[in-house]
Amino acid sequence: MKKPALTLLVVTTLILIGVLSCVAPPPHAQAPGLIPPQRQAIAFTHVTVIDVTGGPSQPNMTVVIGGDRIARIGKSEVERVPKKTRVVDARGKFLIPGLWDMHVHTFFGTWVPGGRQITLPLFIANGITGVRDMGSDLDSILDARSEIAQGKLLGPRMVVAGPMLDGPKTPFPASIAITTPEDARRAVDMLKSRGVDFIKVQSYMPRAAYFAVASESKKQAITFVGHVPDAIRAIEASNAGQKSFEHLIGIFEGSSTAEDELLTGHKSPGRFLATYDASKEAALIRLLAKNQTWQCPTLYWERGQWLVDVIDVSKDPDAKYAPVFWREKSWPKFTASIIKGLDTDPLPVREKFVQHELDIVKKLHQAGVPFLAGTDGPAGVDVLPGFSLHRELQRFVAAGFTPLEALQTATINPARFLGKLGDMGTVEQGKIADLVLLDANPLEDIGNTRNINAVIASGRYYSRSDLDQILSEVEATAKTIN
Numbered sequence: 001m002k003k004p005a006l007t008l009l010v011v012t013t014l015i016l017i018g019v020l021s022c023v024a025p026p027p028h029a030q031a032p033g034l035i036p037p038q039r040q041a042i043a044f045t046h047v048t049v050i051d052v053t054g055g056p057s058q059p060n061m062t063v064v065i066g067g068d069r070i071a072r073i074g075k076s077e078v079e080r081v082p083k084k085t086r087v088v089d090a091r092g093k094f095l096i097p098g099l100w101d102m103h104v105h106t107f108f109g110t111w112v113p114g115g116r117q118i119t120l121p122l123f124i125a126n127g128i129t130g131v132r133d134m135g136s137d138l139d140s141i142l143d144a145r146s147e148i149a150q151g152k153l154l155g156p157r158m159v160v161a162g163p164m165l166d167g168p169k170t171p172f173p174a175s176i177a178i179t180t181p182e183d184a185r186r187a188v189d190m191l192k193s194r195g196v197d198f199i200k201v202q203s204y205m206p207r208a209a210y211f212a213v214a215s216e217s218k219k220q221a222i223t224f225v226g227h228v229p230d231a232i233r234a235i236e237a238s239n240a241g242q243k244s245f246e247h248l249i250g251i252f253e254g255s256s257t258a259e260d261e262l263l264t265g266h267k268s269p270g271r272f273l274a275t276y277d278a279s280k281e282a283a284l285i286r287l288l289a290k291n292q293t294w295q296c297p298t299l300y301w302e303r304g305q306w307l308v309d310v311i312d313v314s315k316d317p318d319a320k321y322a323p324v325f326w327r328e329k330s331w332p333k334f335t336a337s338i339i340k341g342l343d344t345d346p347l348p349v350r351e352k353f354v355q356h357e358l359d360i361v362k363k364l365h366q367a368g369v370p371f372l373a374g375t376d377g378p379a380g381v382d383v384l385p386g387f388s389l390h391r392e393l394q395r396f397v398a399a400g401f402t403p404l405e406a407l408q409t410a411t412i413n414p415a416r417f418l419g420k421l422g423d424m425g426t427v428e429q430g431k432i433a434d435l436v437l438l439d440a441n442p443l444e445d446i447g448n449t450r451n452i453n454a455v456i457a458s459g460r461y462y463s464r465s466d467l468d469q470i471l472s473e474v475e476a477t478a479k480t481i482n
Contacts, residue, residue, distance in 0.1 A: 016029065034121050034154035034473060037466075039459040041066050043081045046088035049073070049427050050443065052097060052412045054404060057443070063095060065433045068459035073429050081377070088463070091451055094441050095427055096407065098129025098156075101389045102416035103246060103296050103374025106133050106158075107140035109173020112330055112378045114323045115140065117477045119378055119385040120148075120155030122321060125470045126386025127449065129434035129457045130157045130346075130414065130424070133162040134200050134246070142195065154470070157434070157458065159197040164226070165213060167204025167253060178205055186218040201226035201242075207391050214240040223331045225294075228253075228293030230263060235287055244294035244372065244417070247302065251295075251360060269306060270345040281360065289367045294417055296374040297361055299389055299395035300461070304381055306350040307340045313382040322384060323481035331381045331383035338381075362400040370418060371396070373410040390450045401445035403446040433459040450455030 042065045051059040062079040064072040072079060081087055101123065107115040115136075123131060133141055141160045147153035164171060165187050168179040176187050188199055194227065199217050201210060201224060209228050217224040218241060228237045228250025237250060245251070253262045256275040288295075304311060313319060342350065366370060373392050377383040389410065396406035415425025424432050435456040442449035455462040463471070 003327070005454075007449075010211065015405065016329075020266045027377075030151070033417065034458070034470060036118075036151055036154045036460050038151075039067060040461060041082065041085040042456075042461050043085050044086065044088050044093075044095060044385070044437065045081070046076045046442070047437070048094045050096045050441075052096055052404070052408055052426055053318040054110070057094075057441075061095075062462075063427065063435075063457060065435075065459055065461075068428065068433055070429050070431050070433050070435075079443055088437075090437060090453075092439075093393040094448075095440045096436050096438060096442060096449075097128050097415075097427055098436055098455070098457065099389060099410045099449070100130040100132070100373070101128050101156075101375055101377070101392075101410070102132040102372040102417070103134050103376050103415055104131045104297055104385065105135050105174065105376070105379045105411060106131070106144065107174065108138040108379050109137065109430035111173055111447055113325055114481045115479070116144065116155075117344060118321070118474055118481070120144065120153065121470050121474050122384065122386040124154055124386075124455060124457055124462065125467050125474070126389065127436035127452050128156050128386050128389055128422060129455065131159075132198075132372075132414070132418075133158055133160040133203075134374075134376075135161060135172070137174050138162040138191075138194060138196075145335050151458075151460070160192065161198050161225075161347060162191050162196040164200045164202045165205060165209075166202035167229075169243040170202065170204055174201065178209045178213075179208075179234075179478050181208050184209040184212035185216040188213055188220060188222070192220045192222050196222075198222060198243075199224040203227045203230050205229040205231070207231035210237075211240065214242070222359065233263070234284060235261065238288055238293040240289045242293065244296055246296050246298065247376075248295065248297050248357060248360065248375070251281075251284065251364075255360070261277065270346050270349045273349065273353060278355075285364055285369065287366045288369045292370060294370045294372055295361070295364055295374040297357070298374050298376045298392070299357065299361065299399065300391045301376040301380050301383055303354050304358055305338055305385065306342075306354050307379055308335055310347065311382075316382055316384075318384050318387045319382065321387075321478055322378075322382075323478045325481050326378065328482070334381045357393070358399040361396075365399070365401060365405070370413060370417070371409045372413055373406075390447070393446050393449060397446050406446050407449070440472075453463055 044063045049061045060076045062076045126191040145158040164175045166175045168177050223243050225244040228234050234250030241427040252272040257277045258275040270307040375388040377385045377388045393406045412425040415421045437454040439453050442448045
């Protein structure tokens, strides 16, 4: 969850959490999710394989899947399909690696109920075969990760942080309140012992505690990522070994002539723009490129936050998949909270800041800073699981990325970030069979990632009719979570 990045939003967020936390979780919150199908041998023939490394696309290929791996790839005129293999004629279609959403919150307290029945299946229905969960209730996320891996629960493969580490008065669910360096070290040790994949830090983390997280994470050989806390400079966080920054937090402060003031005082889009310093920005970008500090900017979430008062979510045809609770309770509360903090900056200023975010992403990218696609879903207004990832890719293109570069942020880049390029991230023999079959070429238009014909998740095949059935069941269930 992105903190309301600016101090002026904090008070209203505290009110919001008080309101939402007193609402009892709906009775469906622990209902079992959809069950994935059994694996079967399958072959896609005459398909065009997209090479996300940047090489030429490979037309007229046969891709054979056995178990949870890609068994063989070859030209369709010579590659023989093994007996008892289901054959899918994929003429005119395009095969890409499964997509990753690298910033999600599946089980976020009472804010957005429906993790099992709504969030997880919507990922699969949208071709998201992997997620990095950046803050969820610990037992719930560990159970889901295990059940998905065992084929007992429909959902993407997961790398998880468990609860976020935040300051002593954190307003967010799925968080651990940290006051002292000793608190920080104990939390890192506990989470590592429970089997989380990484540590997530939030914005209100005290300065000394932050550096304790950094040192203890290094000692425990576990990655730490997250917000650049209010008490920390972006340069310090990068040098401390924080592997990824979320929401561009720290970048604007570090590009300001008023950085010292912004670390402790009022922040707003107008203040960032008024104190912007191109030379400080350039120096920070050079450091982030040198340290290869990954950025997960959640651009679709950002646009939705700063322009929430002019975006009509009622016109989103995908909103029918959001539970009644989200639409009638969560989203209105989030909207009211955000709007209360927008009255100091008029709409033209906020629109200029949204463009400024795209500009800085372009500069970071051109300098060689690596990027990940993430959405912060579903903890936001109309940030629907799965659907929002495709919109995030379009925001990358708006920032100057080519369609291929945008696609890389959700395929090969996550594999590199996670150190799993040997198993995923490209369509190659021997890699895990996490794949998406598209009806149109995403390299011509990144919007074509939504034209999904089939999804293969860990070797399990979901046809278009299967995906439509998942969506139908999610839509029906969404009406009961109120």
